[in-house]
Amino acid sequence: MAVMTVIGLWGLDRGGMWGDESVTFQVAQRTVPQIWRLLHDVDAVHGLYYLFMHAVLAAHPGEVVLRLPSVCAATATAGLVAALGVRLAGPRVGLWAGLLYAITPMTGHYAQEGRSYALVAAGVAGATLLLLRAVEAGTARAWWPYGAVVALTCLLHELAVLVLCAHALTLALLRVPRAVWSGWGRAAGAAVVLLLPLVWVSQGQSGQVAWLVAPGWDRAERLVRNFSPGPTGVVFWASLLLMAVGLRTRRLAAVALPLLLVPAGILMSVSQVRPLFHDRYVLYSLGGASLLVAAGAGRVAGVLGRVRFDGRRVRVGGRRVHALLGVTGVLALTVTFVHHLPAHRQDRSAAHRPDNLAVVSALALRQMRPGDPVLFVPSVGRLAALAYPKGFRQVRDIALRESAPRSGTLWGREATPGELRHRLASVDRVWVVAEAYALDPRWSPPDPVERTKLAVLAEEFTVREEHTRDRVILRLHVRRTPADAPAVDASTGVATAGAATAEVPGPRASRPPASRPPTNCPPGRPPGAVAAWGLCRVPVVGG
Numbered sequence: 001m002a003v004m005t006v007i008g009l010w011g012l013d014r015g016g017m018w019g020d021e022s023v024t025f026q027v028a029q030r031t032v033p034q035i036w037r038l039l040h041d042v043d044a045v046h047g048l049y050y051l052f053m054h055a056v057l058a059a060h061p062g063e064v065v066l067r068l069p070s071v072c073a074a075t076a077t078a079g080l081v082a083a084l085g086v087r088l089a090g091p092r093v094g095l096w097a098g099l100l101y102a103i104t105p106m107t108g109h110y111a112q113e114g115r116s117y118a119l120v121a122a123g124v125a126g127a128t129l130l131l132l133r134a135v136e137a138g139t140a141r142a143w144w145p146y147g148a149v150v151a152l153t154c155l156l157h158e159l160a161v162l163v164l165c166a167h168a169l170t171l172a173l174l175r176v177p178r179a180v181w182s183g184w185g186r187a188a189g190a191a192v193v194l195l196l197p198l199v200w201v202s203q204g205q206s207g208q209v210a211w212l213v214a215p216g217w218d219r220a221e222r223l224v225r226n227f228s229p230g231p232t233g234v235v236f237w238a239s240l241l242l243m244a245v246g247l248r249t250r251r252l253a254a255v256a257l258p259l260l261l262v263p264a265g266i267l268m269s270v271s272q273v274r275p276l277f278h279d280r281y282v283l284y285s286l287g288g289a290s291l292l293v294a295a296g297a298g299r300v301a302g303v304l305g306r307v308r309f310d311g312r313r314v315r316v317g318g319r320r321v322h323a324l325l326g327v328t329g330v331l332a333l334t335v336t337f338v339h340h341l342p343a344h345r346q347d348r349s350a351a352h353r354p355d356n357l358a359v360v361s362a363l364a365l366r367q368m369r370p371g372d373p374v375l376f377v378p379s380v381g382r383l384a385a386l387a388y389p390k391g392f393r394q395v396r397d398i399a400l401r402e403s404a405p406r407s408g409t410l411w412g413r414e415a416t417p418g419e420l421r422h423r424l425a426s427v428d429r430v431w432v433v434a435e436a437y438a439l440d441p442r443w444s445p446p447d448p449v450e451r452t453k454l455a456v457l458a459e460e461f462t463v464r465e466e467h468t469r470d471r472v473i474l475r476l477h478v479r480r481t482p483a484d485a486p487a488v489d490a491s492t493g494v495a496t497a498g499a500a501t502a503e504v505p506g507p508r509a510s511r512p513p514a515s516r517p518p519t520n521c522p523p524g525r526p527p528g529a530v531a532a533w534g535l536c537r538v539p540v541v542g543g
Contacts, residue, residue, distance in 0.1 A: 123153030
């Protein structure tokens with residue numbers, strides 16, 4: 001737990017929030033009635049987490065405080081994984097399992113993110129430990145702490161309910177008596193009943209994860225690598241080998257293997273029909289991998305603790321040998337962590353998150369003048385102004401009709417297409433904060449307001465300045481003069497001028513084929529821990 005605390009706190013203030021973190025930050029600072037209103041239309045799956053963070057950020061709203069609950073949760077999970085290892089295979093395996101969990105790059109990534117996934121992982125690890133205690137106790141009363149923790153964890157994120165399938169397989173492998181099944185069934189049933197209202201509400205908000213795609217074998221391979229303390233090289237292959245050896249520790253394998261395989265397997269299978277899979281949704285399964293690797297290392301250490309002497313096998317026992325083997329394992333884990341230190345360092349850079357809203361705000365502060373109108377394309381780009389208002393405090397959001405807190409939305413309600421055209425007609429210059437994909441002429445947004453933004457900019461404005469930071473483009477558009485009037489290509493009916501392109505009405509006008517905005521990493525993105533996990537910019541925040 002001490003190691004996990006140090007790793008979690010290292011570089012915690014990386015100098016910028018990305019999109020999903022900014023949602024947590026700005027929603028958690030709303031009043032409870034405003035949060036409750038928001039959950040009726042969007043992000044119900046994160047409702048309990050937002051209410052929890054509302055209390056946390058009431059003490060001090062800041063980036064470090066935003067991420068501290070995740071650090072604390074990861075620390076607790078490391079301790080719980082170690083406790084599982086001690087209970088199932090002894091202190092040495094428990095020590096190694098906890099350390100393996102702490103040094104895995106994926107653990108460190110989500111320990112430093114202001115979202116609920118580290119808390120869910122802690123809840124699942126705690127529920128698994130309570131499952132074993134209830135089985136050993138054999139009383140009806142012992143199941144209610146287990147049921148309470150499972151219910152609370154599922155309310156933090158509903159996909160954690162898949163752990164019940166893993167626990168059911170664990171009970172089957174342990175061949176528990178009928179009384180145990182009865183107690184578990186009542187506790188699990190109560191948790192599911194409490195979860196049903198959230199499932200019903202979140203089904204109506206499923207558009208938030210419409211950007212997900214059906215996972216293939218490449219995603220399965222990437223998940224396996226992410227669950228290893230080292231995703232490449234000898235560390236990865238050694239981890240796989242030790243996992244296989246760890247399966248011989250039957251009681252531990254009966255707990256760890258279902259936890260590792262069942263939630264991810266079910267979610268990937270369902271996602272072939274309705275895509276719901278993302279690595280972060282099954283972060284809580286990582287503890288199963290750490291337990292299996294540690295169990296395999298424990299069996300190897302047991303073999304090394306025996307030597308042949310005078311043609312006979314002699315067990316070399318004693319505390320010194322056990323201490324030496326334990327220290328050797330810790331040193332091996334230390335070498336593993338040092339070997340992958342560059343990946344840990346990269347992950348603590350804001351550049352290795354999908355975006356950095358602090359950079360966008362700083363760029364706006366340098367370039368914009370007081371009173372300048374600003375237009376966000378698409379409207380999700382307003383998250384930069386909500387998370388870091390300093391850069392946009394003196395400018396005018398020309399498309400905004402109602403603020404995010406008052407409208408019960410994530411980034412505010414915008415003017416109608418007609419109102420927006422009227423507002424833009426009254427200005428001669430406008431700053432545009434845009435995602436790179438939004439300026440692609442092939443992008444055809446379904447929202448009429450977004451289409452109006454692009455059409456008016458192309459028809460009535462031309463680009464004067466352009467600045468690019470972290471895949472976000474800041475452009476100054478100025479109104480066209482008669483000399484800037486676009487020339488119309490008679491064969492296509494398309495008007496062009498400078499960097500802008502617009503369709504003009506005509507019998508032969510045509511539009512490039514529509515395409516969805518990219519939802520995966522762009523080609524050529526620098527490799528890194530975050531890129532390996534597919535955490536790339538998506539057009540919809542949520543899930």
